[in-house]
């Protein structure tokens with residue numbers, strides 16, 4: 050074992066950092082504030098201070114083949130979209146398999162991380178931690194990996210909601226929402242249409258239908274209880290959004306997971322070369338065939354790919370059956386009612402859930418190391434603070450991808466640990482700053498201006514970018530020649546994380562097999578009533594096939610035009626007989 054690395058947090062990201070340290074023969078010491086691993090994905094009945102908190106029913110919106118660690122496939126019988134308890138089970142299996150938990154100091158919080166006086170020479174850090182018994186300890190580390198996530202601090206923009214102080218009902222942030230039972234029979238308003246807002250509105254609308262007894266409402270004002278007794282069906286969930294949203298489906302064409310159908314390299318090629326507006330047009334047409342977003346009051350002004358994806362299979366159904374009503378932004382709260390920006394008023398709102406997202410911060414770090422302003426940070430490839438004299442601190446998992454976080458965190462961790470081990474170097478500060486600047490500009494150009502769009506990355510381009518740093522980017526052309534079956538899967542099939550274990554440092558012998566059997570693992574949990582044939586997806590939807598074919602033909606003709614092959618420059622006589630002008 051070599052240099053000591055402090056890993057802060059033992060969630061999905063911290064675990065893979067521990068493993069990456071071990072792979073590079075570094076010595077990890079992981080500080081975990083709570084009693085157990087799993088971070089955000091470990092459900093607790095009560096939200097705990099300084100810890101992310103999820104609701105009981107959360108089902109992840111990325112499929113198992115796309116979200117797993119690259120050298121540890123999720124068991125084939127696990128469902129494709131997993132409940133949080135299954136995800137935790139998978140993390141436990143990962144930790145056990147690679148023997149990671151022995152490196153974790155539980156119930157130990159990091160209080161401060163400071164440069165040592167000789168930092169410019171040694172690159173070392175002074176880490177002060179405190180145990181649950183209050184015992185403080187100061188230690189020196191050669192590197193630090195910050196894995197504290199970005200869903201811990203609720204964004205509660207009460208100043209944007211005039212009159213909230215007069216509101217007599219209950220209100221809270223989605224972080225404190227656990228399950229719908231206690232809201233039976235209430236009239237609920239959910240503000241914000243991210244994935245939390247969508248999930249909570251759908252779930253609450255399942256219980257809000259039951260008729261409430263006036264006794265349940267003794268705490269309400271007279272005005273409120275009086276109107277309840279007059280109303281025959283007072284129960285409802287309202288979902289308020291200030292700009293609408295496009296809604297995607299987990300279940301895609303022929304019932305396959307949406308991220309596997311569209312998270313392909315050929316799709317990434319289209320992304321690179323087709324105009325953004327055309328891509329949006331294709332995507333919007335496609336999702337509007339499921340339900341028309343303007344008919345359902347959800348249509349935003351921005352384009353499909355200008356927002357972080359909202360994935361919800363049940364929301365259209367709830368809107369169509371009237372259980373959820375979509376409303377514009379709130380303009381004012383009154384004691385028992387809410388006025389919306391279109392002038393409509395909803396009386397007797399009992400509960401308001403602010404599903405308004407999260408902000409992040411690093412209270413244990415000095416601003417001179419990493420400053421957060423308006424929910425933005427300056428990190429080279431979202432990992433390294435560019436101005437450090439020595440690259441010995443990395444922030445891992447501080448990204449919001451169009452796809453799963455875990456494999457991205459893993460690739461970041463693999464890269465960072467190789468930099469810590471001095472097997473790789475970072476470019477000059479000015480090059481890093483330029484890269485950061487370009488990324489910020491590209492994000493601002495593409496996404497709607499919002500505090501939630503500050504760390505967005507696209508899954509394949511970003512993974513490839515990291516993989517290129519690390520030397521593990523799959524060599525597609527070479528693979529197509531050498532192992533066509535695998536090469537075609539890489540090009541046309543889903544870009545599953547195993548692709549980044551085919552070559553280079555950290556190569557895994559099981560990667561090829563994992564790629565070739567990925568659709569079997571998709572099918573396995575569905576074969577509960579076995580039929581003679583297991584269907585596989587046609588590798589690409591028709592529209593994409595056409596676009597891909599056009600793109601490939603154009604690329605091929607451009608290439609041939611520029612570098613005419615020998616047989617075209619000097620065609621053999623029998624070809625000249627048929628195509629006389631070819632040469």
Ligand code: NAP
Pocket residue numbers: 107108109110111200206209223240241242243244245246248290291292357378404405406407449498499500501
């Ligand atoms: P989010 O994605 O940040 O969405 C916040 C919502 O609140 C947006 O609609 C935002 O509108 C709105 N909002 C924020 N400030 C507002 C204001 N002042 N007035 C009105 N509206 C305001 O937060 P989230 O839904 O909690 O999701 C957080 C992360 O967890 C995301 O990465 C999400 O994908 C993930 N998540 C995943 C699952 C799952 O896997 N099943 C479930 C829940 C969450 P604007 O867009 O206009 O800013």
